[in-house]
Amino acid sequence: MKGPARASSRxxxxxxxxxxxxxxxxxxxxxxxFFYGFSAFFPPITQEFGxxxxxxxxxxxxxxxxxxxxxxIMGFAFDKIGPRRMVLAGMLVAGxxxxxxxxxxxxxxFYLGFLIISLGFSAGFGSMLMATxxxxxxxxxxxxxxxxxxxxxxxxxxxxPLLVWLISAFGWRPAMLLVGVGIWVVxxxxxxxxxxxxxxxxxxxDGDSPDKPATDSLRQEVRRRTHALSQEAGAAxxxxxxxxxxxxxxxxxLLSLATALSGMTIAAVMLHIYPFMLDLGIPKGLxxxxxxxxxFISAGARLILGWxxxxxxxxxxxxxxxxxxxxxxxxxxxxxxxxxxxxxxxTYSIGYGGAIPLRPALQADFFGRRxxxxxxxxxxxxxxxxxxxxxxxxGWVHDVxxxxxxAFLGLAAATLAAIPIIxxxxxxxxxxxxxxxxxxx
Numbered sequence: 001m002k003g004p005a006r007a008s009s010r011x012x013x014x015x016x017x018x019x020x021x022x023x024x025x026x027x028x029x030x031x032x033x034f035f036y037g038f039s040a041f042f043p044p045i046t047q048e049f050g051x052x053x054x055x056x057x058x059x060x061x062x063x064x065x066x067x068x069x070x071x072x073i074m075g076f077a078f079d080k081i082g083p084r085r086m087v088l089a090g091m092l093v094a095g096x097x098x099x100x101x102x103x104x105x106x107x108x109x110f111y112l113g114f115l116i117i118s119l120g121f122s123a124g125f126g127s128m129l130m131a132t133x134x135x136x137x138x139x140x141x142x143x144x145x146x147x148x149x150x151x152x153x154x155x156x157x158x159x160x161p162l163l164v165w166l167i168s169a170f171g172w173r174p175a176m177l178l179v180g181v182g183i184w185v186v187x188x189x190x191x192x193x194x195x196x197x198x199x200x201x202x203x204x205x206d207g208d209s210p211d212k213p214a215t216d217s218l219r220q221e222v223r224r225r226t227h228a229l230s231q232e233a234g235a236a237x238x239x240x241x242x243x244x245x246x247x248x249x250x251x252x253x254l255l256s257l258a259t260a261l262s263g264m265t266i267a268a269v270m271l272h273i274y275p276f277m278l279d280l281g282i283p284k285g286l287x288x289x290x291x292x293x294x295x296f297i298s299a300g301a302r303l304i305l306g307w308x309x310x311x312x313x314x315x316x317x318x319x320x321x322x323x324x325x326x327x328x329x330x331x332x333x334x335x336x337x338x339x340x341x342x343x344x345x346x347t348y349s350i351g352y353g354g355a356i357p358l359r360p361a362l363q364a365d366f367f368g369r370r371x372x373x374x375x376x377x378x379x380x381x382x383x384x385x386x387x388x389x390x391x392x393x394x395g396w397v398h399d400v401x402x403x404x405x406x407a408f409l410g411l412a413a414a415t416l417a418a419i420p421i422i423x424x425x426x427x428x429x430x431x432x433x434x435x436x437x438x439x440x441x
Contacts, residue, residue, distance in 0.1 A: 014207030015195070016136030020144055022193040023129040024151035026087070029186050030125040031152055032159025033179045034117065036291055039274035040163040044172040051107065053275065053395035059114040060271050061388040074122045075377025082196030083132040090124020091187050098180030102173045127380070131373035134364045135197045138205045141364055142314065145357030146306015150299040153353055157295025164288040239428065240368030246375045249428040251366050254421055256379045259359060261418035262322055264390035265329065265411040266352065271391045276404055282338045294345055298353025305354035306361070314362040317354065319419045324351025329412035333405050366427050
């Protein structure tokens with residue numbers, strides 16, 4: 001495929017939705033095999049090597065550390081060269097990292113494998129894909145993010161029971177090898193569909209295509225139309241800050257801190273939830289089914305709350321989702337058997353899923369599309385310390401006390417602390433230089 005249809009051909013389906021579909025497929029595989037899936041590898045690796053949960057959790061935390069640092073570099077690179085080359089390179093590295101991890105024999109090679117995978121994921125998954133989608137939508141941005149995250153949520157969790165079965169049938173090393181090869185086979189073709197910005201193809205965000213040939217003058221008209229679209233129905237002009245300008249706003253630091261506090265909870269829960277369920281005496285097969293149940297419930301929340309985010313204050317909706325996450329964590333803290341997972345699924349899954357599309361959509365509303373990936377990378381760095389510490393501390397608490405009780409209560413408190421912070425964040429204004437009006441990108 002040479003690229004999306006030009007504006008003059010008036011495609012039936014806006015190419016931005018094909019971007020969403022490709023990104024959803026890639027994120028589903030990456031999230032299902034690594035973000036959710038690594039919890040399935042946690043018990044057999046600790047059993048084979050005799051490592052404590054805290055020591056093993058360091059590997060996952062190193063991924064957060066390296067990802068936070070590399071995310072800044074990748075974000076600036078994305079804004080310069082676009083997503084396709086970034087994602088293709090990231091997938092090659094991530095696949096190689098999984099293959100390397102399948103061959104480890106000591107703790108240091110385990111940590112090194114995680115760093116390799118993290119480098120690949122920083123370039124090829126997650127933030128880069130969300131930035132790609134954000135570039136193709138303005139008015140429908142939260143809905144597009146909701147579709148992206150809901151599609152990912154429905155399918156990503158299905159990889160978890162498959163991984164549990166593969167590990168049980170063949171061992172964790174062959175399963176890890178298959179995951180790495182699968183990245184190359186499944187994800188690389190989808191990455192070829194990615195494109196940077198609609199304006200480069202004579203299109204407007206959200207599919208509002210002008211009926212003129214795709215010329216240089218049209219591209220200028222596209223930019224003017226993009227700017228005008230953001231003012232429809234009394235809306236304010238689209239803000240488009242550079243990364244340097246964003247760093248000077250209180251909104252950047254408030255969003256970064258709030259995201260860091262909520263993100264540390266997600267990092268710890270996703271790593272330790274499967275071992276926690278096994279600690280409760282839940283059979284492996286049933287425990288494996290809980291993960292896709294969680295992602296399936298979260299998918300509905302992503303879609304519905306993502307749609308609502310285009311009409312209501314995203315900050316208030318996010319605050320509500322964090323309340324639900326905190327309630328779910330308190331339920332986990334007091335859980336004594338598998339029945340407690342039912343109210344946990346009903347609260348945490350909705351809260352966790354609902355916040356996923358709204359956070360990047362809120363960032364784009366506040367700072368615009370011009371430097372979305374760069375700003376997102378900088379926001380990741382600001383919270384990397386908490387993201388690194390949370391999984392390790394949760395594992396250490398279990399090693400010392402024999403339960404996750406104090407860890408889950410502490411994570412619930414951190415999530416609640418994020419709520420007033422995000423509600424304080426106010427949209428920054430577009431800087432105006434030397435009397436000139438702010439212009440679209």
